[in-house]
Amino acid sequence: MNMPKIKYYLNFIILRRNFWLLAIISFLSYRWYTEFSSLAGDSAKIQIVLSGVTIFFCAAVFLFSLCTSLPPYLSLWFKKRVLETEDAEKHDVIKVRFKESNPTPGLVDADIRIYGVSKPLLGFAKTKIVFDDYLQTDEVLLDKVIRRQGKKVGIMARKGLLLPNVKDYRILSSIVQFEDFFHLFSWPYREHEDNGVFTEPPQRDGEEIPIHTSKSEDPVMKVIQHKVAKGELLDYKKYAPGDDIRRIIWKNYARNRELTVRTFDRTFPYVSHINVLVSFYDGSPGKQPIALKDHLLDIYKEKIRQVMDSIMDQGFSVRLILDQDITHHYDLDEYEMMLYQVSASGWQTEQPPEAFMRENAHRMRNGSNLLVFSSLCPMTDLEVLQNGRAADLNMCCYNVRDTFDNSQPPSVLKRLFFVDAYDPLEAARREQNARSTVKFIHSNGDEIQTAFNSKFNETVIQI
Numbered sequence: 001m002n003m004p005k006i007k008y009y010l011n012f013i014i015l016r017r018n019f020w021l022l023a024i025i026s027f028l029s030y031r032w033y034t035e036f037s038s039l040a041g042d043s044a045k046i047q048i049v050l051s052g053v054t055i056f057f058c059a060a061v062f063l064f065s066l067c068t069s070l071p072p073y074l075s076l077w078f079k080k081r082v083l084e085t086e087d088a089e090k091h092d093v094i095k096v097r098f099k100e101s102n103p104t105p106g107l108v109d110a111d112i113r114i115y116g117v118s119k120p121l122l123g124f125a126k127t128k129i130v131f132d133d134y135l136q137t138d139e140v141l142l143d144k145v146i147r148r149q150g151k152k153v154g155i156m157a158r159k160g161l162l163l164p165n166v167k168d169y170r171i172l173s174s175i176v177q178f179e180d181f182f183h184l185f186s187w188p189y190r191e192h193e194d195n196g197v198f199t200e201p202p203q204r205d206g207e208e209i210p211i212h213t214s215k216s217e218d219p220v221m222k223v224i225q226h227k228v229a230k231g232e233l234l235d236y237k238k239y240a241p242g243d244d245i246r247r248i249i250w251k252n253y254a255r256n257r258e259l260t261v262r263t264f265d266r267t268f269p270y271v272s273h274i275n276v277l278v279s280f281y282d283g284s285p286g287k288q289p290i291a292l293k294d295h296l297l298d299i300y301k302e303k304i305r306q307v308m309d310s311i312m313d314q315g316f317s318v319r320l321i322l323d324q325d326i327t328h329h330y331d332l333d334e335y336e337m338m339l340y341q342v343s344a345s346g347w348q349t350e351q352p353p354e355a356f357m358r359e360n361a362h363r364m365r366n367g368s369n370l371l372v373f374s375s376l377c378p379m380t381d382l383e384v385l386q387n388g389r390a391a392d393l394n395m396c397c398y399n400v401r402d403t404f405d406n407s408q409p410p411s412v413l414k415r416l417f418f419v420d421a422y423d424p425l426e427a428a429r430r431e432q433n434a435r436s437t438v439k440f441i442h443s444n445g446d447e448i449q450t451a452f453n454s455k456f457n458e459t460v461i462q463i
Helices: 003-012 017-037 045-083 087-091 250-256 291-312 334-344 353-359 379-387 400-406 412-417 424-429 432-453
Strands: 094-098 106-115 124-131 144-148 151-163 168-179 186-192 196-198 227-229 236-238 260-262 266-268 273-278 317-322 369-374 393-398 460-462
Touching: 003 186, 017 045, 045 168, 045 186, 094 168, 106 124, 124 151, 168 334, 196 334, 273 291, 291 317, 291 334, 291 369, 291 393, 291 400, 291 424, 291 432, 317 334, 353 369, 353 379, 379 432, 400 432, 424 432
Parallel strands: 273 317, 273 369, 369 393, 393 460
Antiparallel strands: 094 106, 106 151, 124 168, 144 151, 168 186, 168 196, 236 260
């Protein structure tokens, strides 16, 4: 059993730490009382009185905690299990609403409401939201009262929940806990939920990604007004003597040390859609989940959004094709749906890019096709893809090695004097179970870079 599951089941322990402390004090006081009561004479009266007072005090605290925390829990349980007749009413205990339906990763503002519930007298009502991978939020204190027409109808809280990754967070269950003033008891009430929120890849304002494609999607879809493909975005070539030096793309030279020039703007009478095929294939060693791959997945999704935005900024439509099936849970427009599909995707180990392309060959005929993949795909699989590569297929690669090269480790002084000197990516990179993956990323990234400079032609773009 993994650690998230253990933390999840710990929520159902009713007796808290203070209960055991009170029980130990009560036991010692009772032993003290019986021991001194057996002595002859009046020499132990003070000890007997003190132990008796302690026992009385512990019993009073115990009864007060039990009588104040148990009734709100029983009232909720009785109402939902007995009085409610419809299944929807029985299960709709906690209502979670997010300020935005598709926020960026980080602290996401949430509005949490529970109707028909009151918190214990002088006590606390708390809730935790558990997602489908057993990731759970911190305790949220329900400290506000919901009123309707001057009457108390429930309790609520507004708080920022930490959703750090780019993914679809589906809620597995909500756990409401009723806790007394002395923190002796915590009565849990759990209900399964059918709700969630997805965090979309951040939108970065940076240099444009040069996407090279000039094929049409379908000659039947000819547009009346020819769409213009600007040279900087959609077409460029290697520098040759006689080319206008004013058209040199210096950004590409700074990145690849290779002179390329913009071609003259061209019009494509048939271009309407561009197929963007995204591969999430992970062929690196070590199939167990590690934090490093979660960080790299978020960066990769951000790159994918950059690619889509760069294409759409030029007036082209994107037809997104993924190597995995995504279940839709939200009512979104076309662009938001593509962002959701990217956010909900994860690394997969079953379908290499070559098999992915072969499976979707019928969707790529006579079209503008762009394959996006990462350097977690082994070079051997890419060579198979390159050997049978169609003439109208363009390739776009996220080389993870570049992310490592651009990530500057902290100085020795920071490592010595600051506990949190590492950023999350560096910390995940240095974990013991990530060593084989890091080694693979460096070696495979070097092989891919060499192939880009020799075997592959200029239509392979690095992002």
